[in-house]
Amino acid sequence: IDQIRTLYLSASRYLLLVIAPLLVPAILLVPDLLLLWLGREAEQAAAVPTQILLAAYFVTVFSIIPCQVYNGIGETRLALAYAAVGTVSNVALCWLLIPGLGLVGAAIAGFVGMLPSIMLMAAVERLLGFPWLRVQTSLYLRLLLVLLLQAVFVLAVRHYVTGWWSLLLTGSAAWMLCYLIWFAGPLATDEDRNLARQLLTARRV
Numbered sequence: 001i002d003q004i005r006t007l008y009l010s011a012s013r014y015l016l017l018v019i020a021p022l023l024v025p026a027i028l029l030v031p032d033l034l035l036l037w038l039g040r041e042a043e044q045a046a047a048v049p050t051q052i053l054l055a056a057y058f059v060t061v062f063s064i065i066p067c068q069v070y071n072g073i074g075e076t077r078l079a080l081a082y083a084a085v086g087t088v089s090n091v092a093l094c095w096l097l098i099p100g101l102g103l104v105g106a107a108i109a110g111f112v113g114m115l116p117s118i119m120l121m122a123a124v125e126r127l128l129g130f131p132w133l134r135v136q137t138s139l140y141l142r143l144l145l146v147l148l149l150q151a152v153f154v155l156a157v158r159h160y161v162t163g164w165w166s167l168l169l170t171g172s173a174a175w176m177l178c179y180l181i182w183f184a185g186p187l188a189t190d191e192d193r194n195l196a197r198q199l200l201t202a203r204r205v
Contacts, residue, residue, distance in 0.1 A: 004069065005128050012065045013139055014195065019061050021178035024147050025171040027051045028154045032161045045103065052107035056114045063117035066124035079120065086116040142187045150178050 030050045034043040063082070070079040090113025097105030122132055154174045161167050182188050183196065 004072075005130070008065060008069060008124070008128060009135065010191070011068075012062075012136060015061060015064060016139065016143060017182070017192070019058065020143050020147060021150070021175050023054070023058050024150045024178075025154055025174040027054050028151065028158065029161070029167060029171055030054065032158070032167055036164060036167060049103040049107035052104070052111050056107070056111035059111070059114040060117050062121045066120045069124050069128075070120075078123070082116040082120040082123075085119075086113040089113050089116075146178055146181050146187065149181060150174050153177055 031043050031047040034047055034050070038046075063079075067079045070076060090109050093109035093112055094106055097109055099105075101108070125135055126132055154170065157170055157173075161170050183193065188196075
């Protein structure tokens with residue numbers, strides 16, 4: 001069980017460190033992407049629903065490792081039960097919200113349907129003997145700080161986005177800024193730094 005606990009913490013941490021830096025640039029630059037790709041009408045109609053759905057799919061990140069833990073111990077029915085709760089709530093909210101809110105209502109329903117991912121994570125952490133939703137609190141708070149700084153950067157330079165190249169440059173710079181803050185300051189652990197060195201060495205090979 002100790003090995004599973006260690007693997008769970010490491011895998012959850014590094015999955016978040018890979019996915020989280022993509023979230024803020026993706027959400028904040030969606031209107032610019034849609035405007036360049038599909039035009040003003042599509043941007044006005046689809047920007048907010050797309051932003052909500054991006055946040056919803058980010059929530060599912062919290063269920064990836066817990067699902068593998070349940071599968072590994074042979075309790076696949078439990079993960080399936082949480083997925084069923086999300087599906088039922090999604091369908092019910094679509095029925096309630098789409099008539100009045102349209103695409104935004106569908107996106108909200110999708111977001112709520114993803115929230116059982118948090119419940120699944122909490123259940124696995126209790127199974128492994130961790131304090132309920134508190135085992136990674138320090139990581140979440142530090143990531144939140146970095147993402148807020150990342151958002152400030154994107155909002156400050158977003159008005160320079162006038163075409164595909166400037167969009168790509170802004171998104172890439174925001175992504176790199178997240179890791180620069182993480183590794184240049186005291187936020188990264190020694191394990192984070194060792195893993196980064198291993199990845200860079202592997203790329204050179």
